[in-house]
Amino acid sequence: MRKVIMFNLITLDGYFAGLNGDISWHQVDEEFNEYSIHQLQTSGGLIFGRITYQLMANYWPTKQAKDDDPIVAELMNSLPKYVFSKTLNLVGWNNTQLLRGEAVEEMKVLKQQPGKDLFVFGSANLSQAFIQNRLIDEFRIMINPIILGDGRPLFINNGEYLKMNLINSKTFKNGNILLDYQLI
Secondary structure: OOOEEEEEEEEOOOEEEOHHHOOOOOOOOHHHHHHHHHHHHOEEEEEEEHHHHHHHHOOOOOHHHHHHOHHHHHHHHHOOEEEEOOOOOOOOOOOEEEEOOOHHHHHHHHHHOOOOEEEEEOOHHHHHHHHHOOOOOEEEEEEEOOOOOOOEEOOOOOOOOOOEEEEEEEEOOOOOEEEEEEEO
8 A cells, every 4th residue: 555645844833824825935945856856756646635736737837837947847747646626627737637526535545556655745624634534644744944923734633632753854954854754
């Protein structure tokens, strides 16, 4: 069975996006891009909720993305993508499959298919459903050294403790820290 790995950037105070979805605070540099390329090269597919899918699909296929970051753009555009949405009717981004059924059940099926691990980028609402049903196998959380004070939290407390085991960490030169956890 392949793993589902959630990767998100967050602030020190736990937000994955600022007010109105602002992510301009993300510290992305050459070292981050090298990590992203390696991560994408190990991926068997990308998992998105509707909002994150639309943001990604509006950027990565563009000339600007291909000019600014050709390796990441090539990987993002060529990898299989799975979009969980009950409101979208069409997906136009290359190699994308729309999954309109119940997300938890659809993810259980995807995990059973042969192939490399699946990565969830962004998609906090979708991730929350997967977390509650213990479908996320690994959490890769990159903490950016900034405090927003307000925004969208990555983890929503549903009254249940989620104990985790740190399996890896990496400090980046720009101050970002990657923490890699598995649920206990």
